[in-house]
Amino acid sequence: MFPSKVRLLRSKHTLASRLVLGIETSCDDTGAAVMDGTGTILGESLHSQKEVHLRSGGIIPTVAQELHRANIQRVVQEALQRSGVAPAELAAVAATVKPGLALSLGVGLRFSQAFVRQHNKPFIPVHHMEAHALTVRMLHAVSFPFLVLLVSGGHALLAVARGVDDFLLLGRTLDEAPGDTLDKVARRLSLRKHPRCSTLSGGEAIELLAKDGDRRRFGFRTPMGQTPDCCFSFAGLRNQITMAIQKQEEEEGVQEGTLLSSVNDIAAAAQHTVAMHLAKRTHRAALFCRTNRLLPPDEPTLVLSGGVASNQYIRKVLTIIAERTGLRLLCPPARFCTDNGVMIAWNGVERLREGRGVLAPDVDVSYEPKAPLGVDISAEVRAAAIRLPSLRIKIPD
Ligand code: KG4
Ligand code: ZN
Numbered sequence: 001m002f003p004s005k006v007r008l009l010r011s012k013h014t015l016a017s018r019l020v021l022g023i024e025t026s027c028d029d030t031g032a033a034v035m036d037g038t039g040t041i042l043g044e045s046l047h048s049q050k051e052v053h054l055r056s057g058g059i060i061p062t063v064a065q066e067l068h069r070a071n072i073q074r075v076v077q078e079a080l081q082r083s084g085v086a087p088a089e090l091a092a093v094a095a096t097v098k099p100g101l102a103l104s105l106g107v108g109l110r111f112s113q114a115f116v117r118q119h120n121k122p123f124i125p126v127h128h129m130e131a132h133a134l135t136v137r138m139l140h141a142v143s144f145p146f147l148v149l150l151v152s153g154g155h156a157l158l159a160v161a162r163g164v165d166d167f168l169l170l171g172r173t174l175d176e177a178p179g180d181t182l183d184k185v186a187r188r189l190s191l192r193k194h195p196r197c198s199t200l201s202g203g204e205a206i207e208l209l210a211k212d213g214d215r216r217r218f219g220f221r222t223p224m225g226q227t228p229d230c231c232f233s234f235a236g237l238r239n240q241i242t243m244a245i246q247k248q249e250e251e252e253g254v255q256e257g258t259l260l261s262s263v264n265d266i267a268a269a270a271q272h273t274v275a276m277h278l279a280k281r282t283h284r285a286a287l288f289c290r291t292n293r294l295l296p297p298d299e300p301t302l303v304l305s306g307g308v309a310s311n312q313y314i315r316k317v318l319t320i321i322a323e324r325t326g327l328r329l330l331c332p333p334a335r336f337c338t339d340n341g342v343m344i345a346w347n348g349v350e351r352l353r354e355g356r357g358v359l360a361p362d363v364d365v366s367y368e369p370k371a372p373l374g375v376d377i378s379a380e381v382r383a384a385a386i387r388l389p390s391l392r393i394k395i396p397d
Helices: 001-019 049-056 061-082 102-119 128-134 178-188 200-211 235-250 263-291 311-327 339-352 378-384
Strands: 022-025 029-035 041-048 092-100 124-127 144-149 156-163 168-173 301-305 328-330
Touching: 022 061, 022 102, 022 339, 029 061, 029 339, 041 061, 041 301, 041 339, 049 061, 061 102, 092 102, 092 128, 092 339, 102 124, 124 128, 124 178, 124 339, 128 144, 128 156, 128 301, 128 339, 156 263, 168 263, 168 301, 168 378, 178 235, 178 263, 200 263, 200 311, 235 263, 263 311, 263 378, 301 311
Parallel strands: 022 092, 092 124, 144 301, 301 328
Antiparallel strands: 022 029, 029 041, 144 156, 156 168
16 A cells, blocks of 8 residues: 555545544533544434423523533433444534523533543533534635634624634624524514414424515514624614514404414514624635635625524525625534534533643633624624615515
């Protein structure tokens, strides 16, 4: 065999044998996965608390903590068993330590630190949004830098990913996140009582009902039309939607808690306005990146991820923005957009490969409920005051 081929095989072998266990507990999903250094998932397990929180009308942090505690041991054990990997064979353990719900983060961190100490393994603390942003690299050959839009129940942000732990934050939400808004609107519409929506998250329910709705019947204003930056705001939009719901209840002569006959149209208009808001900020981010040469001329890429990114309507609108601005749009499949242990294991693999943020087992690590992603340049973006050219977005019904 040629020496270069031997070297290649050996480096592939080294990569494959660098096994990482990833653990996620930042919100309401207890996830674990074992992955090799090439990104192959060897075993995974996920326990979702969605049902419980849907019934109680939102996430109660103490309940989330209790459920993480009750499930973490089993979930990690399951991921390990399915992978056929023994703890002694792991190269490192990665776990989400920021941002998220304090009580939830605490469970994963305590478990992971006890685990790495027991098995004497390096520990890799992970930033949850960084993990969402990098997941795409597990699935596609995407090199740095790339533009990323992350939209979930807890976050909305636009950033340029320049390296595994090197991000430029172009904009973030000033109040709530789009998934949170959709969840609250769904709750206000009592979609749990809808026969087709009883087991769905707010965002999923709204997407389903919007398919049979007329978005033009309710004209919600797209937020922040006069602010030429890349930040987001959804609280005012939720207010507009709530007022429209109240008006409909009055017109239909029903009380709050009753399913409105216009529910599909409200869902369609709400989804459309969220999509347009995301599209406009992303359009400006693409133009800012072009002006400042933040993306490579060759195949500049826009990555869309986070729980809300599984919405097909939002994907279509962003496809149009990507086409107009010359970006290649990549979205991980829905199961990798929502929270899971796989994305944490992948973040561990990336960090281990680069030797960044890999700690000895006895180093004490704290969790951080609030943790901005990267270097915040949103003020520069605002100062650039980029006006958007008018863009006709025609989405097939
Ligand atoms: O990323 P994720 O699993 O958890 C975090 O928030 O970190 O995202 C969950 C959020 C929920 O707010 C849910 O309503 C929303 O993502 N979501 C959707 C869809 N599926 C989940 N929003 C819109 N359309 C969907 N298809
Ligand atoms: Zn998430």
